[in-house]
Amino acid sequence: MPSLALLRAVAMALLLLLARSMEGVDGAGGGGNATCPLDLSYVTTFPWDADLCAGGAGNMTRSAPRGHFRIPSVGESAACLKDYGAKLSAAPLSLPGASLVQTCFPSPEQFVSSPSFCAGVTTAAEYRAVVGNDSVAALDSACGDLSSTPHCLRCLDAGIAATSRLKAAANISANATTDGAATTRNCFYLTVTYAAGISNVAGPTNPPTAACTLGLALSNPPAAPPKSHDTVIYATAIPVAFLLLASLLAFLVWRRHDKKKKKKKIHEISKEGSAKRRSxxxxxxxxxxxxxxxxxxxxxxxxxxxxxxxxxxxxxxxxxxxxxxxxxxxxxxxxxxxxxxxxxxxxxxxxxxxxxxxxxxxxxxxxxxxxxxxxxxxxxxxxFMPNGALEDFIFRDGKRPALTWAQRRSIIMDVAKGLEYLHYGVKPAIYHRDIKATNILLDGDMRARVADFGLARRSREGQSHLTTRVAGTHGYLAPEYALYGQLTEKSDVYSFGVLVLEVLSARRVLDMSAPSGPVLITDWAWAHVKAGQAREVLDGALSTADSPRGGAMERFVLVGILCAHVMVALRPTITEAVKMLEGDMDIPELPDRPLPYGHSAMFSEAGSNFSASPAFSGPFIDNGDMLR
Missing domain, CATH: 3.30.200.20 (Phosphorylase Kinase; domain 1)
Incomplete structure (x- = not known):
């Protein structure tokens, strides 16, 4: 009997509303006899990988087919949820579909078309008109075939470009209305929907397409059984091991002899070099x-x-x-x-x-x-910095007192101004590439100083820096830098945002203890903020001692999340971040964010995708919020 976690994970794994056809549906089906216009048979045919979603809730992606991005009426949405529950209850899944649907998707309204969904776009035709023919053509070309990791990554590039245009149009539309009907919410998922349901030739019910665009936990075909017996394995492995061992011994003997031969000469050169090389x-x-x-x-x-x-x-x-x-x-x-x-x-x-x-x-x-x-x-x-690395004060071992709010604020501002100097105070700009707690040192007055410029690189004026050697630390690396080696000032801003969240929460960038698997601090903090629980991000030592300053602390949390946004264009510059932290610039509404990707490396060779790992850690929030 599957565990409750697995049942919930499978139920939330997908509500794939990219179905066969819905063109011409005008939303008239709102009555009590409404039927679902979607084909949900994929639920019983997809090769679900139960092992990957056993530890936590899977990704839930919702959208609509070719004519409409979402379902036109509440009645049809309710019919689809009922049909979805029936598919879960049927073989081979045999799950309690009705109760799972009621628990995970209690309201059919969340799948109904609304003008408040990204720029008021509700149909594919509207999407093409807003994004533009060139961007749509690029999306169609890049996402037509998603059968391999390189194809998926090319599709991601085109999707990010299309989403940027969609966001820009949404902002213009929002500024032009007085009722706030047009917003930038969920723009990224309109692009995902379009890429999977229209651009892709195979369609969203094709497992490789779904795995790339929706991040589904699908299993690979079982490997063919080995053709050889143990005796054949041993007969092959033993001679190979013997040859490797013999080669290693021969190399060590030669190296020792060569070192002895050169030692006298090297010693003489060393004496001569020391005489020449005085400070x-x-x-x-x-x-x-x-x-x-x-x-x-x-x-x-x-x-x-x-x-x-x-x-x-x-x-x-x-x-x-x-x-x-x-x-x-x-x-x-x-x-x-x-x-x-x-x-x-x-x-x-x-x-x-x-x-x-x-x-x-x-x-x-x-x-x-x-x-x-x-x-x-x-x-x-x-x-020498007498107080050592910031990491020792954030993750104290009981020997050090907790940092006060004043100290944390000062440290964050010091790091921000140090980066601002590197980016704008020198020509050409210098990008650090490895901003993290161990590279922030504290002087005798507990003022923070950015260290380890052994990774610094100059930039070309007005250009991003492309490097074939990615340097940095996992968890702090901006996605575009980790994936493509594309280095800009915003790469440092991403790392700075992660550091801000670490300083405020005293939580490590990658939580390895979560039952669902490793979780990034950015995903964890984002979930709390979207649930209206920004104070939950703060270190417990701050919550009581500095409660009168709660507004300022929450502002720092929001700036940290904004700086660590996955999409480059949505991050502020470090100068803008400084102004927001100081209260001299309003913090914009936090933009939509792709799904959490803390469980495994995003876009790994094994499963590159638009979306994310099925792992999610944090408070349970509305299913729509999990997508942002």
Missing amino acids: HPRPNTGSILYDIAELSKATDAFADRNLVGRGGFGAVYCGVLADGSVVAVKKMLDPDVEGGDEEFTNEVEIISHLRHRNLVPLRGCCIVDDDAEEGKQKFLVYD
């Missing part, structure tokens, strides 16, 4: 080229007791230079960085020129080409 200012720059001997002395030969941090790009040691100044010495894990020594020193030169109270000053670097034991090494030397 000295680089000509026409603000940076210093340090001598490895000086850094070794400052950190007591990089002793473990001086290790203050370790990350994906290096280990950081505290040291005291000969002049008494305290520094942080970062030993890079990968000295063979892209671009070589020249690129590295050029980047140090760029960063060392930056002077802002919310940036960690970079003093200089050290390059060692000739270490006899460790080979090539690179070091960055920063001013």
